[in-house]
Amino acid sequence: MMDMQAVRVLELDTGTVVVLGCPGGKVRVITPGTFRTSEAAPHGIGSMASLPNDLGHGGCALAAQVEGTGGAQVVRVWFGTAYGHAPRPANYSTGSLADSEVMCGQVHTCTWSPSGGFSGTTTVALQPGSSFGSGYVVTGLAVADLLPSSVHAGDELVVTTLSGDVLILDPGLGSGSLIFRTHVVGAAGCYNAVLVEDTDGDGAKELYLGGSRGLWRFVTPVE
Ligand SMILES: [Ca+2]
Numbered sequence: 001m002m003d004m005q006a007v008r009v010l011e012l013d014t015g016t017v018v019v020l021g022c023p024g025g026k027v028r029v030i031t032p033g034t035f036r037t038s039e040a041a042p043h044g045i046g047s048m049a050s051l052p053n054d055l056g057h058g059g060c061a062l063a064a065q066v067e068g069t070g071g072a073q074v075v076r077v078w079f080g081t082a083y084g085h086a087p088r089p090a091n092y093s094t095g096s097l098a099d100s101e102v103m104c105g106q107v108h109t110c111t112w113s114p115s116g117g118f119s120g121t122t123t124v125a126l127q128p129g130s131s132f133g134s135g136y137v138v139t140g141l142a143v144a145d146l147l148p149s150s151v152h153a154g155d156e157l158v159v160t161t162l163s164g165d166v167l168i169l170d171p172g173l174g175s176g177s178l179i180f181r182t183h184v185v186g187a188a189g190c191y192n193a194v195l196v197e198d199t200d201g202d203g204a205k206e207l208y209l210g211g212s213r214g215l216w217r218f219v220t221p222v223e
Pocket of ligand 1: 197198199200201202203204205206223
């Protein structure tokens with residue numbers, strides 16, 4: 001059973017929000033309305049906000065978490081696409097493609113808050129020649145504190161691709177955010193089949209990926 005649903009439900013102090021990663025390249029946040037509780041009171045209609053910019057094509061990977069406290073709470077969203085908006089290759093009919101002209105998977109991050117809406121977008125392109133290495137079709141994302149603090153402090157972002165790439169990134173997606181990179185046979189993490197959990201209870205989390213060739217289990221250096 002596979003589909004391309006990218007849905008996350010988060011609880012803020014102000015109520016529940018639903019984050020959607022849409023295949024067409026949009027990130028949307030739905031604030032549900034109220035349920036009907038009596039004959040006299042109709043259902044409340046919720047609202048939906050859309051990220052103004054279109055982030056590419058084939059979006060199917062999504063992670064989200066609540067950051068901050070009280071009135072400063074924001075939802076941070078990570079969204080993965082099959083490929084982004086690439087320019088028409090300059091020498092399409094006669095020459096080879098430049099690295100920047102190769103269609104590649106992309107990972108994006110932005111924030112949303114009840115009072116401020118969407119804000120900022122940072123994009124990482126898995127292009128040939130980049131520090132991230134190449135990757136096509138981002139299939140899965142998860143944010144969690146996977147690695148021990150001696151390797152990387154705070155949370156990490158797990159990124160998987162249709163071509164079997166497995167990347168561990170700093171969630172800020174700045175330059176040099178690649179922490180670890182490996183490759184598995186077949187597709188990895190479709191679609192959001194990524195779990196970070198301490199299933200054996202030894203205090204160290206493992207990384208599990210659903211793949212087209214089976215289930216992959218990675219352990220951290222402290223296990
Ligand atoms: Ca463990």
